[in-house]
Amino acid sequence: MSVDVPRRIVLLRHAKADWAQESDHERPLADRGRQDAPMAGRWLAGAGITPDLTLCSTALRTRETWKLAVHELPQRPKTVYEERMYEASLGELIALLNETSDDVSDLLLVGHNPGMHALADALAGESESDLLPRMNRSGFPTAAIAVLTFNGSWKTVEHGVGRLVAYWSPHK
Template sequence: MERERLLVVVRHAKAEPFAASDVERPLSERGRADGHELGIWLAAQGVAADVAYVSYAVRTRQTWSAVAEGAGWTITPHFDGNLYDTDEEGVLELVRTTPESAQAVVVIGHNPTVGMLAQLLDDGEGEATGAVATEGFPTSAAAVFVVPGAWADVEPTALRLSAFHVGRAD
């Protein structure tokens, strides 16, 4: 039996406030723990990433590492320089290039893009609809969408928001 096709949109975990440049800001200790907890939660939801698109910024690469460790994922992510400062359409263009064999895609990026993307994709019918508007899209947040068709056909307001979670370590 084939798994449901999923798109998981993640905002990077909590980063240190300063570094030599914005792109070089690493995760804080809390960010590493929160990212790990998010990975545990994603695994408990049955998310098994086949493809990951991750911004090349230090904090997003470190978020990937923490999430993947928590989830038990071993795939090699695609680090993408365009995810650092693209808009929602730029992320959609990347997602649309995903091989059709992939069942679950994880995108780790930055606000405001990922939060706006989550709101843009939501068809308004899912179990978690409204969660992003109510809770915002804080660090270590993940929106899990069910994709009804081909990756090449992903469009605004066409995906069901099945789950929303903010990873927070105790």
């Protein structure tokens, strides 16, 4: 596959988690999260997003979010549960993108804030209409999705390389 093909990065923040007594890593989804995660999946399906690969944090709330969202997609992508996504910094997330095989055109990340918001903001060198200011005003709430496009190899992903082409949140 040519490295000059258009690529898409889809960032999904986990749905609303419960503040139970478990460790942070083992926090389950709250009732609202269990309602919002399938909505996120339906939005992805309606937008025609069928990722080639999904990287999902190993935290319980991200795994539950993805399990509920992926059932709404027309086909199930390969999913890798990636420990490094839990509490990942912006630099660590970009490093994960840089490791992605160029056989992957559409990559979906299921992760946490502040990382998902920071990554979307850092990669978006430009955006369609008012998407970037709207995303930044919202603070990238739970179950929010940002879709960015860029051309080139995953090894070239860096600040400003992408175009924010869609932003969605279940609670406007």
